[in-house]
Amino acid sequence: MFKRLVIQLQAPRMRTFSIATRTKPFQVAIDGPAASGKSTTAKMVAQRLGFDYIDSGAFYRCITLAALSKGINPSDPATVGQISEIAEQCKIGLQTVFAKPSETVSSGEEGVFQKLTCLPTTRVFLNSKDVSSEIRSNNVSQHVSAVAAIRNVREAVLQKIRSIRARENNNNNNNNNNKQDSDNTPNLSSSQSQSIVVSEGLVMDGRDIGTVILPHADLKIFLVADSRIRAERRLQELVKNGLDPTLNKLDVDTVQRDLQRRDELDRTRKVSPLRKADDAMVLDTSNLTIEGQVDVIVQEVERRRGDNVKVV
Ligand SMILES: Nc1ncnc2c1ncn2[C@@H]1O[C@H](COP(=O)(O)OP(=O)(O)O)[C@@H](O)[C@H]1O
Numbered sequence: 001m002f003k004r005l006v007i008q009l010q011a012p013r014m015r016t017f018s019i020a021t022r023t024k025p026f027q028v029a030i031d032g033p034a035a036s037g038k039s040t041t042a043k044m045v046a047q048r049l050g051f052d053y054i055d056s057g058a059f060y061r062c063i064t065l066a067a068l069s070k071g072i073n074p075s076d077p078a079t080v081g082q083i084s085e086i087a088e089q090c091k092i093g094l095q096t097v098f099a100k101p102s103e104t105v106s107s108g109e110e111g112v113f114q115k116l117t118c119l120p121t122t123r124v125f126l127n128s129k130d131v132s133s134e135i136r137s138n139n140v141s142q143h144v145s146a147v148a149a150i151r152n153v154r155e156a157v158l159q160k161i162r163s164i165r166a167r168e169n170n171n172n173n174n175n176n177n178n179k180q181d182s183d184n185t186p187n188l189s190s191s192q193s194q195s196i197v198v199s200e201g202l203v204m205d206g207r208d209i210g211t212v213i214l215p216h217a218d219l220k221i222f223l224v225a226d227s228r229i230r231a232e233r234r235l236q237e238l239v240k241n242g243l244d245p246t247l248n249k250l251d252v253d254t255v256q257r258d259l260q261r262r263d264e265l266d267r268t269r270k271v272s273p274l275r276k277a278d279d280a281m282v283l284d285t286s287n288l289t290i291e292g293q294v295d296v297i298v299q300e301v302e303r304r305r306g307d308n309v310k311v312v
């Protein structure tokens with residue numbers, strides 16, 4: 001009788017999985033409009049499965065931040081050349097620090113327990129500086145779609161992502177435990193605790209992952225959510241990160257308009273527009289919990305990987 005060989009790993013983030021015969025890492029592409037939950041979901045899926053994670057939007061945000069810090073107005077078409085040059089020259093590094101998948105802690109009141117999910121965090125480095133918070137500012141969000149519509153910028157980002165992938169493959173081939181996404185990303189010991197020698201897969205999120213960056217991804221997800229709900233979630237996130245909505249004249253209506261304007265620019269641009277890949281699964285997160293949407297994707301990965309595992 002054949003039986004699937006199951007390995008129990010010690011690391012808490014990886015409970016059980018089957019040995020896959022595939023040599024190519026399993027690729028998950030997550031695309032969708034702004035604030036539909038892509039990066040939160042992608043990071044958690046990567047954490048649950050022990051995959052690498054690349055946030056492609058962070059590259060466009062870094063280039064936008066670099067342009068704005070030089071006093072360049074990305075919405076002025078005359079600045080396309082300057083921005084393209086910045087995109088080619090700047091160094092961008094990502095580092096995702098995975099947390100324990102979940103833990104149960106006492107909420108303080110005796111006998112009352114609360115399940116806390118620790119979210120992985122991605123640190124983003126622009127020319128060696130940690131810009132993780134700055135790139136999420138409303139000012140960067142206002143201009144990022146104009147930057148992302150520039151052909152040369154997209155080409156430069158593609159090259160940067162390719163070199164990260166090449167370095168990761170090299171690291172894996174060398175059995176190097178340090179996950180280092182870019183030359184200028186410092187080594188953080190916390191990342192080592194989550195490393196497995198050879199990564200089994202990759203999760204990437206953005207707008208053109210399933211259509212352009214990973215057209216042969218093993219699983220493509222198109223995340224959507226009602227635009228009002230997306231705006232409420234995004235505003236809540238900005239407030240959590242220290243933004244004062246009154247001072248910044250931001251309310252749900254304004255955030256919703258900004259998200260819709262950005263989606264429209266992303267959908268209608270000539271180069272790599274936001275579009276659902278023909279073979280993508282649509283997942284509406286409006287009425288889901290974060291854990292719920294992560295579960296759906298993890299189960300789908302496991303189902304599809306199940307078809308490719310070696311049965312011994
Ligand atoms: N199902 C959900 N329920 C509640 N909040 C969610 C859900 N999915 C995502 N969020 C929150 O919505 C915000 C936007 O999600 P994010 O992952 O940044 O979206 P995107 O990467 O698509 O812009 C984040 O604060 C995230 O925690």
Ligand SMILES: Nc1ccn([C@@H]2O[C@H](COP(=O)(O)OP(=O)(O)O)[C@@H](O)[C@H]2O)c(=O)n1
Nearest residue numbers: 034035056057058060144145148206207208
């Ligand atoms: N693969 C990608 C990822 C992001 N982008 C651009 O970068 C912007 C910011 O992406 P993001 O994923 O950080 O944005 P949010 O959805 O988190 O608000 C998007 O609005 C797009 O203009 C892109 O064009 N292609």
